[in-house]
Amino acid sequence: MPHYPRSFSLEQALPRDILHDCGADQLHVHPVKFANWMFSYEASGIPSICRYLSYLKIMHELAYAIAEIYDWRSPPGSHGKKEHLRHTGPVEMLFLANHLYALDSFEVAGNVLECGASHGYSTCVLSHACAQLKRKLFVADSFEGLPPTRKDQGFFVQGDYAASLESVSDNLTTLGRLDAVDFIKGFYADSLKGFRHPLCLLWLDVDLYESAQDVLSNVFHCLNPAGIIATHEFTDFHNHPYSIDEKCPPSAIFKMFESSGLNYRTIHLMRYFGMIAGDNSIQPDSGAFLPFLLNKLDTMDHRSRQFQELRQSNTVRTAFRIKNLLMPRQTRPSAPEEASAVDAMSAAELEIKKNNHL
Numbered sequence: 001m002p003h004y005p006r007s008f009s010l011e012q013a014l015p016r017d018i019l020h021d022c023g024a025d026q027l028h029v030h031p032v033k034f035a036n037w038m039f040s041y042e043a044s045g046i047p048s049i050c051r052y053l054s055y056l057k058i059m060h061e062l063a064y065a066i067a068e069i070y071d072w073r074s075p076p077g078s079h080g081k082k083e084h085l086r087h088t089g090p091v092e093m094l095f096l097a098n099h100l101y102a103l104d105s106f107e108v109a110g111n112v113l114e115c116g117a118s119h120g121y122s123t124c125v126l127s128h129a130c131a132q133l134k135r136k137l138f139v140a141d142s143f144e145g146l147p148p149t150r151k152d153q154g155f156f157v158q159g160d161y162a163a164s165l166e167s168v169s170d171n172l173t174t175l176g177r178l179d180a181v182d183f184i185k186g187f188y189a190d191s192l193k194g195f196r197h198p199l200c201l202l203w204l205d206v207d208l209y210e211s212a213q214d215v216l217s218n219v220f221h222c223l224n225p226a227g228i229i230a231t232h233e234f235t236d237f238h239n240h241p242y243s244i245d246e247k248c249p250p251s252a253i254f255k256m257f258e259s260s261g262l263n264y265r266t267i268h269l270m271r272y273f274g275m276i277a278g279d280n281s282i283q284p285d286s287g288a289f290l291p292f293l294l295n296k297l298d299t300m301d302h303r304s305r306q307f308q309e310l311r312q313s314n315t316v317r318t319a320f321r322i323k324n325l326l327m328p329r330q331t332r333p334s335a336p337e338e339a340s341a342v343d344a345m346s347a348a349e350l351e352i353k354k355n356n357h358l
């Protein structure tokens, strides 16, 4: 379950055009009420809301569809081991896609840099968001897995999560938007030297403190002050956020803010995932509000849709009527048989409902 801060303001969460289209009164309601209203018939007539929910819906479907395909392709026996094909999940990716939309609405300039692709699950999902919002996605990885690790990093060993550049490109060709992506191959200490592209979102999934340090020392100056940093390994295995003294990727980020004389705020969003915002970061609460929208989007997924379509569409009923009209008189079903056909349809609906726990 996503974790969200208890109190936050919708003014610091929503895209700018929605803030503009909604009155101050509307924004001072409970987030659940506001989220429900956004899906109402009344709100569907507001273009900014319609645009935002359409983007989220498309990203939601893509993030889950790509995850399903990755899980289905996992090599047999690899489940639960480090070689399996994805290390992040759809909700984490939706936090990033959602934040990118908010940045876009405020016209925050810059590209996206992903550090840590492995087989490219997160890359595929983010590439769709970037393509939709016309941003370039830089993807930096050794494409040989983790660099040599220290003894006290027992869980991680050199070469973990290795996937070749060719296999990540193949995955992107099938499941993502290769046209939105530029690869940067090599270990960060070298490969990111001289990186000069402006960034609005830096996303780290690099596992190791030293790797995060190498990234930040080379690219932190490229981050737009209105932008944000997101990272995996935000917490330990017991869901406790890491402190600045622990040698984990978030502490490298905290230290970079501190050594640059900048304030920062940590936002734990779910399990190992969180964001670090500076004083000037735009919409740092975007992730706090998203779970309320995800609750609604989840109920619109394909399983409930299958049921809704069957129930709402007249197609099936009309087909029965046409069939009855076209049948020769003598073989037309009698009233009780018609009734049983309708009963059979209801039974089919019930079966779908039951199978999908609706």
Ligand SMILES: C[S@@+](CC[C@H](N)C(=O)[O-])C[C@H]1O[C@@H](n2cnc3c(N)ncnc32)[C@H](O)[C@@H]1O
Pocket: 085, 086, 087, 088, 115, 116, 117, 118, 119, 120, 121, 122, 123, 140, 141, 142, 143, 144, 145, 146, 147, 160, 161, 162, 163, 186, 187, 188, 189, 205, 206, 207, 208, 210, 211, 214
């Ligand atoms: C956990 S995986 C990334 C998982 C991916 N984001 C996903 O959604 O499946 C970590 C990646 O970081 C890369 N990595 C870690 N440290 C690195 C370094 N110093 N230089 C280059 N790549 C590094 C590894 O090669 C590996 O592909």
